[in-house]
Amino acid sequence: NTIKGNTNGVSLGTGGTLINSFTCNWWGSASASDVATAVGAPVNYIPFLTDGTDNNPGAAGFQPVPGSCNGYPLDPNFGTSAGYSYANSTAGASGAASQPDFCWADTTGSISLAKNTTNSLPGVFTGDLDDGYWKIVLPASKKVRFFGNNYDTVRIGTNGIISFQVFDPASGNNNPPALGIPGGAVKNAFYPLWWDQNWGILNPATASNRLSYKVVGNQLIVTYDKAPRYAGASGDYVSYQVIIDVSTAPVVNSRLLVQYADTTNQRTGALFASKYLAGNNQTHLVGLQNSAGTMGIQYRFANASTTVITPGPLFDTPFSSMAVQFGSDSTQLNHTCQSLNLTFRLEAIQLTRKDTVTVMLRDAVAPNAVVESKKVVYDSLTGSVNVPYTLAESGTSYYIFVKHRNSISTWSAAPVACVSNAISYDFTTAITQAFMNNMKMVAGKASFFTGDVDGNTIVQGVDVFAVYNDNTTFTTGSYLITDLDYNGVVNGIDVLFAYNNNTLFAKQKNPPGAIPLVSGEPVTEDRSSVETKYSKDFAPENTKSKEELTLEKTTPKRDMERRKIHIPNEGGVR
Numbered sequence: 001n002t003i004k005g006n007t008n009g010v011s012l013g014t015g016g017t018l019i020n021s022f023t024c025n026w027w028g029s030a031s032a033s034d035v036a037t038a039v040g041a042p043v044n045y046i047p048f049l050t051d052g053t054d055n056n057p058g059a060a061g062f063q064p065v066p067g068s069c070n071g072y073p074l075d076p077n078f079g080t081s082a083g084y085s086y087a088n089s090t091a092g093a094s095g096a097a098s099q100p101d102f103c104w105a106d107t108t109g110s111i112s113l114a115k116n117t118t119n120s121l122p123g124v125f126t127g128d129l130d131d132g133y134w135k136i137v138l139p140a141s142k143k144v145r146f147f148g149n150n151y152d153t154v155r156i157g158t159n160g161i162i163s164f165q166v167f168d169p170a171s172g173n174n175n176p177p178a179l180g181i182p183g184g185a186v187k188n189a190f191y192p193l194w195w196d197q198n199w200g201i202l203n204p205a206t207a208s209n210r211l212s213y214k215v216v217g218n219q220l221i222v223t224y225d226k227a228p229r230y231a232g233a234s235g236d237y238v239s240y241q242v243i244i245d246v247s248t249a250p251v252v253n254s255r256l257l258v259q260y261a262d263t264t265n266q267r268t269g270a271l272f273a274s275k276y277l278a279g280n281n282q283t284h285l286v287g288l289q290n291s292a293g294t295m296g297i298q299y300r301f302a303n304a305s306t307t308v309i310t311p312g313p314l315f316d317t318p319f320s321s322m323a324v325q326f327g328s329d330s331t332q333l334n335h336t337c338q339s340l341n342l343t344f345r346l347e348a349i350q351l352t353r354k355d356t357v358t359v360m361l362r363d364a365v366a367p368n369a370v371v372e373s374k375k376v377v378y379d380s381l382t383g384s385v386n387v388p389y390t391l392a393e394s395g396t397s398y399y400i401f402v403k404h405r406n407s408i409s410t411w412s413a414a415p416v417a418c419v420s421n422a423i424s425y426d427f428t429t430a431i432t433q434a435f436m437n438n439m440k441m442v443a444g445k446a447s448f449f450t451g452d453v454d455g456n457t458i459v460q461g462v463d464v465f466a467v468y469n470d471n472t473t474f475t476t477g478s479y480l481i482t483d484l485d486y487n488g489v490v491n492g493i494d495v496l497f498a499y500n501n502n503t504l505f506a507k508q509k510n511p512p513g514a515i516p517l518v519s520g521e522p523v524t525e526d527r528s529s530v531e532t533k534y535s536k537d538f539a540p541e542n543t544k545s546k547e548e549l550t551l552e553k554t555t556p557k558r559d560m561e562r563r564k565i566h567i568p569n570e571g572g573v574r
Contacts, residue, residue: 002052002062003038004028023295024069026052026062032071046081047071047182047298067179070298076312078330082295083147084253084288085330089323090316100325100335102259102316105221105243105390106372110212113156114199127169129200130230133157138246139215145250146188147290154244156213156222158199160284162242163189165291174230176285180301180309181293188291190326192222192242192258193314195284196230204234205269216371216391220244226267229282235271243335255327256288257335260314262321273319280306286314288326299324336421340387342400344427345380345447346407347440348484348497352381355405355486359387361398361423364415366513368399378404383428383445392418399435399511400425406481408449408501409457409508409517411435436509449506450484451498458507459498467498 003025022045027035030050039045051068078087078096087096112120113134119125124135133155143150144164151164159174165188167173176194177184186194199211209226222242229236239261245254261267275281283304289296299312316322325333342359349355357378361371372391379385392398397415400423413433416425428445431437439446451459453466470482470490477488484494 002026002028002054004052023047024049024064026064028052030071035071044081046079047295067177067183069182070180070301070309076300076310080330081297082290084297084326084328085333086297086299086312086324086326087330087333088313088325089259090313092313096333097330098332098334100257100259100323100333101337102321102323103335103337103390104241104259104261104321105219105223106374107212107214107221107223107225108373109216109370110214110221110223112210112212114158114209114211116208116210117200117202127158129158130198131158131169131174133161133163133167133169136213138220141248142215142218142220142246143248143250144220144244144246144254146190146253146288148253149291150250154220156211158211159197160193160195160224160227160240161186161189161191162222162244165189175283175304176301178304180285180303181287181289181298182296183289183293187289187293190242190244190256190288191285193224193227193238193240193260193284193286195227195238196282197224197227198230199228201228203228203232203237203269205271206237206266209237215246217393217396218245218247219391220246226269229272233271235269236275237269238272239267253328255325255332255335257323257325258286259323260321262315262319264321273315276314277319279308282306286312286324297326299326338389338392338394338418338421338423340389340392340400341384341422341424342387342402342427343384343425344378344402344410345383345442345445346378346404346450347442347447347501348407348450348494349380349486350442350447351485351487353486354379357385358403359385360401360403361389361392362401362411362514364397364399366511367515368511368513369515370401370517371398392421392423394418394421398423402427402448403517404448405455406450406453406484408438408452408459408506410438410448411509411511435511438509440504449501449504451501451506452508453481453498458505459501461502464495464498464502467494471495 004027026049027038029035035048047069048071049064049068050071051065053065054062055065056063077090077092087093087099089100089102093099114120114129119129121134126133136154136156138152143152146164155163157169167186173186174196202209206226209228211224213222225239226237241259243257263270263273281302284302286300287296287298298310301310302308323335325335327333355378356375358373358375360373362368363371372389374387376385376387397417399415400412403409412425413435416423427433431439431446433446439448451463453463467482471492475490480490482490482494484497
């Protein structure tokens with residue numbers, strides 16, 4: 001319809017309530033502020049027509065020009081339309097009912113789709129690395145709910161399209177529609193950054209790139225790392241990450257988040273940044289629309305002339321990382337980081353020293369998959385660390401699993417709840433804080449067993465002799481795996497730590513059915529056999545042969561007596 005000629009196109013003359021939809025009408029102006037003034041009642045008028053031409057004057061009624069229903073409100077930072085609300089992480093969205101934080105999710109365990117110009121999953125691929133998509137079936141009956149429908153399959157496109165139905169990735173669909181959305185040939189989709197990309201090349205300014213995904217907990221995470229512009233000059237690339245809620249039987253539309261990384265660590269290229277700031281990036285679009293192509297949200301759109309039609313920002317002022325989230329509930333656009341306040345002690349490192357540890361959150365039920373893993377610095381002066389996470393969910397409980405380079409890896413006694421995006425746990429109050437009481441008391445603090453030099457989850461003869469042999473050669477160094485108390489020299493104290501824990505049969509104790517780990521990282525098998533990730537936390541300093549390390553278990557005791565090493569026994573030596 002055309003609604004013009006009056007100060008107010010819609011008004012309530014006698015009060016009361018008017019509940020109706022006045023979307024896709026011509027209000028007499030393409031200016032968002034003019035249209036807002038013309039709407040004198042609490043009705044939905046977004047999107048509105050931006051062209052008042054009657055496309056068929058000979059027909060009855062007003063026939064709008066196709067593609068002209070693309071008008072959006074003045075505020076680019078938050079709003080509501082087509083059954084979805086949106087808000088970004090900038091100060092400009094401070095008036096929103098909620099807003100997300102930029103919080104880049106851990107990509108450990110992600111499955112590569114394209115990596116360094118190579119298609120990693122060709123068996124589920126349509127098109128080519130310039131214009132194509134991968135058809136991904138969500139695991140464990142997970143589904144995405146999008147515009148009121150549930151989908152167990154997503155199509156992840158090379159040009160920044162995530163669709164829930166088949167589409168042609170070529171035929172001009174490398175770029176968004178000339179007039180934006182609603183409309184165009186690629187419908188029923190989320191467009192985190194519809195921008196002509198080519199994953200068959202590396203941008204000259206980068207040595208690598210990767211498009212990957214993973215499903216962890218109730219999130220599908222898709223990471224476009226250093227997405228290269230088609231035929232782009234050096235530095236014309238950008239990194240962004242998509243996080244979509246998934247569940248087994250969703251009844252409300254899934255939240256959709258996209259976050260854009262700034263130029264820190266060259267995550268986004270300098271040329272892309274400069275063009276963004278100048279407002280002349282090639283045509284691109286951020287938004288979503290339904291399967292009919294009749295409604296959606298156009299958060300940002302620059303047309304083929306690089307003119308920014310809809311100015312939703314990709315970055316905070318002047319150019320820093322930013323997130324924007326879409327969802328049915330305006331009060332739940334609250335993606336944020338989580339934190340773990342953790343206190344623990346290492347048996348042999350009780351003085352003022354620092355070392356790295358790997359802290360994992362693991363599922364509460366078998367096989368206790370690793371949800372997220374972080375390496376942090378442990379300060380023995382306080383015994384406390386604050387660990388940032390991105391994948392934990394409030395209201396969900398997780399086992400805490402701590403691994404140190406030469407200590408016995410230790411689980412929390414039970415799963416610990418994440419409350420208001422925070423977890424707190426103290427291992428030191430009693431040995432019962434560890435699963436199966438797997439700690440020992442040292443100076444009144446429950447502490448993790450030391451002595452697992454080879455990282456095989458048990459303190460045994462091989463570990464004892466590794467420490468003993470370095471002791472006999474008076475080995476010194478700044479970061480020796482056999483220097484259990486981390487004082488720069490392998491001596492009799494280290495030998496006794498290992499020997500005593502060997503006699504106590506100190507070993508890692510796991511909840512029943514827990515999946516194995518390799519040097520602290522989960523053994524993750526890509527079903528397509530594309531890649532399996534193994535990560536070492538340390539490289540053992542001991543290079544002695546197996547023959548040198550397979551002496552009789554009693555030798556250290558006899559030799560210690562011969563060398564007159566008299567150190568107070570910690571107890572339990574047999």
